[in-house]
Structures are given as structure tokens and as C-alpha cells.
Amino acid sequence: MTVVVESPNGVAWVGRYHERTDRGVLLHDVAIHDPTSADQTRDVWIQRLLKFGIRIDQKHVVVPDAEASRIVRLQEWKPSTS
Amino acid sequence: MPYHEMMVKPMREEVTRHGVTELRTVADVDAALGPGEGTALVFVNSVCGCAAGGARPALALALAHAVKPQQLYTVFAGQDLDATARARSYFADFQPSSPSVALLRDGEVMHFIHRHMIEGRAPQVVAADLVAAFDKYCSPQSAAKSE
Numbered sequence: 001m002t003v004v005v006e007s008p009n010g011v012a013w014v015g016r017y018h019e020r021t022d023r024g025v026l027l028h029d030v031a032i033h034d035p036t037s038a039d040q041t042r043d044v045w046i047q048r049l050l051k052f053g054i055r056i057d058q059k060h061v062v063v064p065d066a067e068a069s070r071i072v073r074l075q076e077w078k079p080s081t082s
Numbered sequence: 083m084p085y086h087e088m089m090v091k092p093m094r095e096e097v098t099r100h101g102v103t104e105l106r107t108v109a110d111v112d113a114a115l116g117p118g119e120g121t122a123l124v125f126v127n128s129v130c131g132c133a134a135g136g137a138r139p140a141l142a143l144a145l146a147h148a149v150k151p152q153q154l155y156t157v158f159a160g161q162d163l164d165a166t167a168r169a170r171s172y173f174a175d176f177q178p179s180s181p182s183v184a185l186l187r188d189g190e191v192m193h194f195i196h197r198h199m200i201e202g203r204a205p206q207v208v209a210a211d212l213v214a215a216f217d218k219y220c221s222p223q224s225a226a227k228s229e
Contacts (some may be wrong), residue, residue: 053177
């Protein structure tokens with residue numbers, strides 16, 4: 001299942017959910033959006049992923065549990081309203 | 083590494099039995115998609131259990147619809163590597179995923195269904211998405227509008 005994992009500091013990961021353990025959330029085939037270096041907003045970035053697919057930045061990622069503040073299926077993701 | 087052919091044969095046949103032509107070489111792909119005329123569907127088949135198990139029945143349901151693309155093709159990701167890579171070059175703006183479905187008209191991608199749009203959805207829902215695209219882009223009326 002392809003999910004969006006969001007962190008409190010604004011970083012987002014999109015990838016195939018494998019499992020959640022004490023170490024964190026394990027994702028495969030992951031695209032990463034870091035607002036400190038990205039040239040587009042997270043909403044625009046995810047909308048592009050929805051249309052054109054996932055450009056893989058890392059094959060595997062473990063998102064530390066404390067950073068995984070929200071997990072939602074990519075197909076159910078909605079742009080932020082704020 | 084490709085799976086043993088005996089394992090994937092039923093997955094190939096689950097698609098080809100509906101009149102979909104399998105493209106297994108680069109030459110096959112270029113001969114089929116190179117001219118870029120009319121409407122063509124390319125189903126990127128896959129062993130992937132979480133999505134392909136729903137994608138193939140969805141395709142079968144959609145192809146029972148009266149309106150459908152003029153040409154129906156499939157490549158098998160992870161098995162026929164060169165043919166799949168070549169097919170993906172015809173819809174290179176879209177990131178590779180499998181299973182996936184591309185609908186082309188005159189060589190242009192009109193509709194694309196990624197794996198993330200198949201996962202967790204019932205075959206009927208994915209089929210409805212395909213049928214809507216067939217009606218929009220493959221009906222005689224839509225062809226007339228684009229002229």
C-alpha cells in the first residue's frame with residue numbers, strides 16, 4: 001500500500017508501507033519532500049506524484065516513530081487547508 | 083531477477099485471453115507503438131501480489147465494455163525487461179510502476195493508472211476508472227472531437 005508519512009517539521013515521505021515497529025515506519029521505494037530544500041510546496045509535490053507517479057529517492061527508509069505524526073494512503077491524501 | 087516462467091504463465095494468460103497482445107521484445111513494442119496512430123492500451127503486468135491480483139480482473143471487466151481502445155497490448159514488468167523498458171519509453175513522463183495502465187491516442191498519453199491507484203481498490207472500481215477513460219478517449223464521438 002502506498003502511503004504518505006508526514007512529520008511535525010514538514011518533511012514528507014511517500015512510499016510502499018511495509019511495517020511499523022519500535023524503530024519506526026519502514027517504507028520501500030520512497031520519494032522524499034524536505035521543505036527546507038524543495039522548490040515546490042508539499043501539496044504541489046504530492047499532486048505531481050498522484051499524476052505522474054513516484055520518483056524514487058531511496059529504496060528503503062525507516063521513518064523514526066516520533067517523526068511519523070500522520071500516515072495516510074496516497075489515494076486518500078487531501079491538500080492542506082491552512 | 084525474473085520469476086520462473088511456469089509461475090507467471092497463468093498471469094500472462096489471465097490478460098491475453100481477453101484479446102490483449104503480449105509484447106515480449108523491443109521489436110514487438112516498436113512495431114506496435116511506433117506508428118502512434120489511433121487508440122492503444124498498454125497494460126504493464128506484474129507479479130506484485132498487492133495490486134496485480136486486482137489489476138488483471140479489472141482489465142478483464144473493463145474490456146467487456148462496448149467502447150474500448152483499438153489496440154490492446156501488454157508487457158510483463160520484471161519478466162520481459164527490455165520490452166517493458168521500451169514500452170515505458172512511450173510514456174516516459176510517467177514514473178514506472180507495475181501494475182499500471184497507459185491509454186494512448188495518436189501516441190499521446192490520455193490516461194494513466196499507477197499502481198497506487200490500484201492498491202486496495204476493488205477490481206470493479208478500477209474497471210470503472212478504465213471504462214470512463216475508454217468512453218472519454220476511445221468512442222467515435224471523442225475521435226471526431228479531436229479532429
